[in-house]
Amino acid sequence: MRHWLMKAEPDSRLVKGKDVKFSVDDFEAAGTTAWEGVRNFEARNLMKEMSVGDKVLFYHSNCKNPSIAGFAEVCKGAYPDHTAWDSSHPYYDPKSDKETPKWFMVDARFISRASNFVSLSLLRYIATLSPDNLPEEIAYIGSDGVNAIKEMPLLNRGRLSVQRVSQECWDLIQQMAERGGWENIYIQKAGRGKQKAKSTENTVTKAGEKDSRGDTNNGDMSRRNIDPEGAGLDHAEVSNGYKGRKRKGQLDGETDSIVAPRRKSARTK
DNA sequence: GCCAACGTTGGC
DNA sequence: GCCAACGTTGGC
Numbered sequence A: 001m002r003h004w005l006m007k008a009e010p011d012s013r014l015v016k017g018k019d020v021k022f023s024v025d026d027f028e029a030a031g032t033t034a035w036e037g038v039r040n041f042e043a044r045n046l047m048k049e050m051s052v053g054d055k056v057l058f059y060h061s062n063c064k065n066p067s068i069a070g071f072a073e074v075c076k077g078a079y080p081d082h083t084a085w086d087s088s089h090p091y092y093d094p095k096s097d098k099e100t101p102k103w104f105m106v107d108a109r110f111i112s113r114a115s116n117f118v119s120l121s122l123l124r125y126i127a128t129l130s131p132d133n134l135p136e137e138i139a140y141i142g143s144d145g146v147n148a149i150k151e152m153p154l155l156n157r158g159r160l161s162v163q164r165v166s167q168e169c170w171d172l173i174q175q176m177a178e179r180g181g182w183e184n185i186y187i188q189k190a191g192r193g194k195q196k197a198k199s200t201e202n203t204v205t206k207a208g209e210k211d212s213r214g215d216t217n218n219g220d221m222s223r224r225n226i227d228p229e230g231a232g233l234d235h236a237e238v239s240n241g242y243k244g245r246k247r248k249g250q251l252d253g254e255t256d257s258i259v260a261p262r263r264k265s266a267r268t269k
Numbered sequence B, C: 001g002c003c004a005a006c007g008t009t010g011g012c
Helices: A024-030 A041-049 A120-128 A136-150 A167-179
Strands: A003-008 A032-034 A055-060 A067-080 A104-119 A162-165 A186-188 A195-197
Touching (some): A003 A067, A003 A167, A024 A055, A024 A067, A024 A104, A055 A167, A104 A167, A162 A167
Parallel strands (some): A003 A055
Antiparallel strands (some): A055 A067
């Protein structure tokens, strides 16, 4: 079984008149969704490698506090993304047709919301720490964990909306989302998502506020992403307010069980 | 095939 | 809203 990270935008954003927002809340409500809209070749190719049962980190991009906001799994392997054939659709691609589908999507099933959103800024902060001398609150990450985080495409390949995740990072992030507890060593700035080491000051913002559901998140989350084809998904924010957009495509009338958010990133401006 | 122009992503 | 990074397009 493999592990992946897929982006969506938790904040509303209109593309061709349609809102591409797809937040973790939307995902939870939908249950299962078709990941349409990826319009980047590398991201598409990664989706083609996915198998039923593979685990997915659900990421909120293009929002105030970009974060890993939940967990999901692949429930249907790659199949042609029909939204590329609909000229009225946000992810329409005139170069794709039914005879030779250019873009593909998978279906993903929501598993759970992250009790504590694991923000990009926190991961970036951890990547700056000396692996052998971690604050005790996150000592469990270990030096191997810090090194694994440093190698995540999320930190180095920002624009890729579908990414591979190592088993080690999957385990670590799941643990972090469950435990939280970094608010004393790391502070999320209110607005933007920059972080600062906490050490001496307390003036700043707080990390770890609770969101409406009682989760502790830093930042907000939502926006949606749309990615036309395989590449682009998008973002999210953390904490309570997220902005959210989604990226997945929402299928409008597909089966009852599938909602289809979109996830690609292709912004069709 | 190179590469400049252009467009998009997405953090900040 | 800005803009850096980076992917894509298309002329040559």
